[in-house]
Amino acid sequence: MSTHLSQDQLLHAYKVMRTIRVFEERLHVEFATGEIPGFVHLYAGEEASAAGVMAHLTDDDCIASTHRGHGHCIAKGVDVYGMMAEIYGKKTGVCGGKGGSMHIADLEKGMLGANGIVGAGAPLAAGAALAAKLKGTQGVAVAFFGDGGSNEGAVFEAMNLASVWNLPCLFIAENIGYAEATASVWSVASDHIADRAAGFGMPGVTVDGFDFFAVHEAAGAAVARARAGEGPSLIEMKLTRYYGHFEGDAQTYRAPDEVKNFRDTRDCLQQFRERSLNAGLLKVTQLDQIDQDVEQLIEDAVRLAKSDPKPQASDLLTDVYVSYP
Template sequence: MRTIREFEDRLHVEFATGEIPGFVHLYAGEEAIAAGVCAHLNEDDYIASTHRGHGHCIAKGCDVKAMMKEIYGKKDGLCHGKGGSMHIADLDKGMLGANGIVGGGPPLVCGVGLSAKVRGTKQVGVAFTGDGGSNQGTFLESLNLAAVWNLPCVFVVENNGYAESTSTNFSTRGIDIAKRADGFGMPGVVVDGHDFFAVYEAAGEAIRRAREGGGPSLIECKVNRYYGHFEGDAQTYRAPNEVENIRRERDCLDMFARRVTDAGLIERSELEQIDEEVRALIDEAVEEAKAAPEPGQADLLSDVYVSY
């Protein structure tokens, strides 16, 4: 969670310099979801992400320095500088990619689930989707397909209250998106997306159930993002002090730190050491990304076709 937060906070600063090409959508504030879910996944499990995918990448084990190079559009990036922030992927780590198509991830994990079922493996596919994506036909079709075929899939809705700038009060009827699971005969639960332990517990049960042949589940994590929909978003749709109040009262890192230190599980000094190590890692990642080579003209036609 600390690595995701430092990565995103630093990108917020670096993007303002104009050195990073393309769009950037930051995950800060939602760290407990990616961390709580991916803690249960094995390296051969797969996740499908959204346009806000850095946190999912890091939680699934993608190399932070290679991610930073990718976002800077450098040749040594995870996708050789051709994907950037919105299409960052690492199939070797089971990260099917960030996705500029809203609701594009759920059908992909149905493919993962079908593959695992046919081959008899214990792999699980997890799709992260936003509240806006939950209103796409692809999302609902995927829930139905996963239920009909009893696939080992988990659908995680990161409900941060806004589909771009549109509040869920205007776009979504009903209190909980998770209730839609009832229509497909699968479990649906709502958890506090700021609470790592709540996410961890719900995800653990859903992933265990999927591995054991129990079929798909839907988890709705109610959470808030700290930055705009994209970098440069003026956020005029948000209430005064909305983000400041959330940061003060519901920050997932602060909540985690209080709980583990109060319980005597981890010393405050251990957390501070992690913070220092992560800050050094992000400093190195940015420094190396800025110095890394750009793709050359010869790279234009590579990675275009697949050789069968």
């Protein structure tokens, strides 16, 4: 357990994870009303991965996400109000309401974007890592992908180039056990995705993705290694999602009590609370206050998003072309 973390760091980590959880669970409810356009893929259950990795990053570091990107965005510091407005397709969204759930990006926060193309974030992260190396900024880039993305050629190519060029890049495989509805045991030709790191000359480690402290420790070592100029790493998070691949997915491919058992016995938020309280690092009142504050934050974000204006016809061609000086 990372007992070296300060109380402020622990409280921040819990707030990040609680914000992701409440954000996603509220979207699960709101999407059913039909007011949210497009597809929504929820990150609930995976909070420890995003929080544990992003705890080591700054706004100058970059991440490339997936179609399931809300948790990564929140953990990287993207504005929750702007995210909710974006998901509702409103002009006040972080991308002007034009990207929606699967394309939230905020370059000022180092969030290169969620991505609807499986595995497509890995080459973007490798490019950002190359830029950081050439500029000498000490910056790090992180690519998130799932067990389905772990089989994509673009991910292999990015990992190979990251090793060849010794880039400050992390590859985070969030292995939830399913690529959409296909179990990993059918589609991934190894017991551990992290074992593939050896083929690209980089270290690889498999971590309990439900355990924030384990994630924090592994990510910290990999980030420090990258900043020191020692090259890329692959970390596999073993975890799960609580909801379907997309909102509306009945999850008939999962055992009847599979999700319930994970919630009851492995939930990352509950584990964090119990371990922090039992170790005397935090107080119940502190955690309960965060719970209350986050509930209000999400309530306000939904209320504002519903009342915010939609993009107009005059906005159609904005943010399409780049004007160079």
